[in-house]
Each structure stands twice: as structure tokens, then as C-alpha cells.
Amino acid sequence: MSMKSWNKIAVLPVALAAFFALPIASLAQDQEGPAKDVDQTVAKPRKSTDEPDQAPIPSKLSKKAQPDIPGNVPSFKSDVNIVNVDVAVLDNKGNFIPSIPRANFRILEDNVPQQIKSFTKGQAPMTVCLLVEFSNKFQWYGSSTWYQTLTAAYGFVQTLKADDYVALIAYDMKEEILSDFTSDKRQTYEAMQRLRIPGFSEANLYDALADTEERMSKIEGRKAIVLLSSGIDTFSKLTFDKARKAIQEGGVPIYAISLMQALRIMRESRMGPIQQMDFLQADNQMRTFAKETGGQSFFPRFYGEFPNIFGTISDSLRNQYSIGYEPANKAHDGKFRKIKVELVNPATNEPLRVTDEKGKPVKYQIVAKAGYTAPREVE
Numbered sequence: 001m002s003m004k005s006w007n008k009i010a011v012l013p014v015a016l017a018a019f020f021a022l023p024i025a026s027l028a029q030d031q032e033g034p035a036k037d038v039d040q041t042v043a044k045p046r047k048s049t050d051e052p053d054q055a056p057i058p059s060k061l062s063k064k065a066q067p068d069i070p071g072n073v074p075s076f077k078s079d080v081n082i083v084n085v086d087v088a089v090l091d092n093k094g095n096f097i098p099s100i101p102r103a104n105f106r107i108l109e110d111n112v113p114q115q116i117k118s119f120t121k122g123q124a125p126m127t128v129c130l131l132v133e134f135s136n137k138f139q140w141y142g143s144s145t146w147y148q149t150l151t152a153a154y155g156f157v158q159t160l161k162a163d164d165y166v167a168l169i170a171y172d173m174k175e176e177i178l179s180d181f182t183s184d185k186r187q188t189y190e191a192m193q194r195l196r197i198p199g200f201s202e203a204n205l206y207d208a209l210a211d212t213e214e215r216m217s218k219i220e221g222r223k224a225i226v227l228l229s230s231g232i233d234t235f236s237k238l239t240f241d242k243a244r245k246a247i248q249e250g251g252v253p254i255y256a257i258s259l260m261q262a263l264r265i266m267r268e269s270r271m272g273p274i275q276q277m278d279f280l281q282a283d284n285q286m287r288t289f290a291k292e293t294g295g296q297s298f299f300p301r302f303y304g305e306f307p308n309i310f311g312t313i314s315d316s317l318r319n320q321y322s323i324g325y326e327p328a329n330k331a332h333d334g335k336f337r338k339i340k341v342e343l344v345n346p347a348t349n350e351p352l353r354v355t356d357e358k359g360k361p362v363k364y365q366i367v368a369k370a371g372y373t374a375p376r377e378v379e
Contacts, residue, residue: 087321088367094312096319118324125163133229134170136198171208172200206236206243213250231282253295256286294369334376341368
């Protein structure tokens with residue numbers, strides 16, 4: 001199954017290009033400030049001076065075994081005893097909170113505290129797979145569904161920097177790689193021109209997401225899947241539980257952006273109870289996929305919300321604390337182990353109090369993957 005190609009590249013509406021021409025930096029500001037002491041961190045606006053030593057070189061999306069590729073943050077491998085966890089600490093506005101000392105982080109594996117072996121922070125290039133639902137399942141929405149999908153995909157690519165890599169995959173009955181990893185935006189834009197007229201009415205989310213997780217798990221460095229989807233699955237071979245297990249094992253953060261929220265609200269009075277339940281379940285699935293992989297989920301109702309969402313994703317991925325620890329549990333049993341990251345005052349062992357530059361308390365959330373699958377001994 002493949003979608004038709006066009007000989008000429010269609011030009012996106014001028015209004016769309018102008019809309020996303022706004023600098024994303026004006027929509028999401030980084031914050032930083034020196035910590036007053038180990039039990040109090042102050043967040044202030046600043047520009048990060050931490051730069052990566054080298055950009056990650058992405059592997060292809062092929063399922064064939066790839067050689068290990070150097071990057072800023074190595075992933076967990078079955079032949080080593082170090083687990084690496086990328087952690088973002090965000091305030092109640094979704095901005096990254098910098099300058100939190102190493103001593104304030106605590107990691108628990110299956111509720112057992114672990115000894116931190118490595119701790120780094122700063123900015124890094126992104127390696128992102130843009131996974132897009134491209135189905136005509138919801139024909140009663142008209143062309144707006146296509147327009148929102150293309151608008152969101154185009155807008156996200158606009159936020160990428162020169163040293164970022166992105167791949168584009170579309171799915172209906174099965175996924176199709178439209179463009180492999182590249183830092184050349186022109187190649188991605190050309191691939192997006194194939195997102196015109198959906199050919200099938202199925203949306204196999206579980207299969208596409210699990211398959212993409214498997215492909216992405218072979219890539220080193222800071223990586224993520226940005227999912228543009230209704231969240232509804234119609235025809236997958238995998239069940240929700242099996243897909244959930246697959247993404248847990250893959251460990252690639254998923255940033256899920258739900259489509260058609262506004263259109264669903266407009267037609268809510270004309271939906272039957274089964275259809276309403278389907279969409280509620282779809283939203284819960286998107287939240288689950290994002291939360292358990294250390295990503296985030298978004299449910300925009302208006303086009304104007306997309307730039308802020310893209311800024312939040314970029315801020316979360318580029319600005320992270322990378323923590324490595326050696327598991328106290330040495331068993332190679334192939335079991336899933338839960339990870340929990342906390343901020344504490346080491347002197348009192350109480351939750352860390354974070355304040356702004358005026359000394360007011362700041363509510364924060366910790367974004368990290370929910371766990372990993374331990375290696376299994378090969379007999």
C-alpha cells in the first residue's frame with residue numbers, strides 16, 4: 001500500500017506559512033537561576049550556555065540491526081549495567097526549570113532508592129519521528145481533518161533547528177515511511193506533499209506506534225516520537241495492552257497531540273453514546289502512551305494553541321537532566337521495572353520546595369519514563 005505522488009509540489013496557503021513564521025522563541029521562554037541552597041531552587045529567564053559536544057547521528061528507520069551511534073545520552077542496553085533516564089522538570093506553565101543540583105534528585109526503581117552514577121544537563125539537538133494519522137475514517141468532518149493534520153505537521157517542522165533530525169511516517173492500515181531521518185527541511189516538506197487525499201478508512205494506531213517505537217529504540221541520543229492522531233484505533237493486529245507493553249520496552253518518549261478536539265465538541269450533541277465513549281477512550285490512550293514513556297499529551301481545541309505546544313515539546317526535549325544509575329537489582333530476568341524520579345531536600349528527605357525570583361512557591365511536574373525492561377540472560 002502506498003500513497004500517490006504528485007509531480008509538482010503544492011504550495012501551502014500563504015496564511016498558513018505566515019501563521020507559523022512567528023518565532024517559536026517568543027512563545028516559550030527558558031528559565032534559569034542559581035539555587036540559593038540545596039533545598040530551594042529559583043527559576044529565572046535566561047539563555048542556556050550549555051552546548052552539546054556533538055550532534056547525534058541518527059540511524060535509518062530500517063528494522064535491521066544498527067551499529068551503536070555516539071550521542072549525548074546513551075540509551076539502556078542489555079550488555080551494560082547502567083540505566084539512563086532523561087528528566088525534564090517543568091513549572092505550571094510548561095517551562096523548563098534549570099539549575100537544580102544533582103543532590104536534589106532521587107531515583108527509585110520498584111520503590112528502592114538507587115545510587116546516581118552520572119548527572120549532566122544542558123541543551124542537545126533533537127532526533128524526532130513525526131508519526132501522522134492519515135485516514136479518511138472521519139469523513140463526516142469534511143476537509144478540516146486533513147487541514148489540521150497538515151497544519152500541525154508543517155508547524156512542527158518549522159520549529160526544528162539546523163542540527164535537528166526528523167523523519168516522517170504516515171499511517172492508515174499500516175505505516176509508510178515518507179521520509180527518513182534528515183536535517184534538510186526541504187526533504188521533509190516534499191514528503192508532506194503526499195499528505196493530500198487519504199486512501200483508506202482504517203487507522204491502525206497500535207501497530208504503527210509499536211513499530212515506530214521498535215525502530216526508534218535503535219537510535220542513540222535524545223529522541224522522541226511526535227504523534228499527530230485522533231487516538232482511535234480501528235484495525236490493528238496488536239491489542240492496546242500489547243501495544244502498551246511494546247512502547248514501555250521501547251522507552252522512546254511520545255509527545256501525543258490529539259486532533260479534532262474542536263470538531264468533536266461542535267458535533268457532540270449529534271454523537272451517539274458509543275461514539276462519545278470511543279473518543280474518550282482515545283484521549284485516555286494518548287495520555288497513557290505519553291505518560292508511560294516520559295512524554296506529554298496535548299489536546300488543542302484551536303489552531304492558535306499549536307505554536308505553544310511545539311515550544312513546550314522543544315523546550316522539554318532540548319533542556320533535560322540526564323541521570324544514570326546502576327540498578328541495585330542485578331537480575332537479568334527480562335521483567336519490567338518501574339522508575340520514579342523525585343526532587344527532595346537531602347537534609348530532611350522532604351519534597352523539594354521550588355520558588356520563583358520573588359520567592360513565591362512554584363508548582364512543578366517531573367517528566368520521565370515510567371520504567372524499562374531488564375535484559376534477559378541468553379541461554
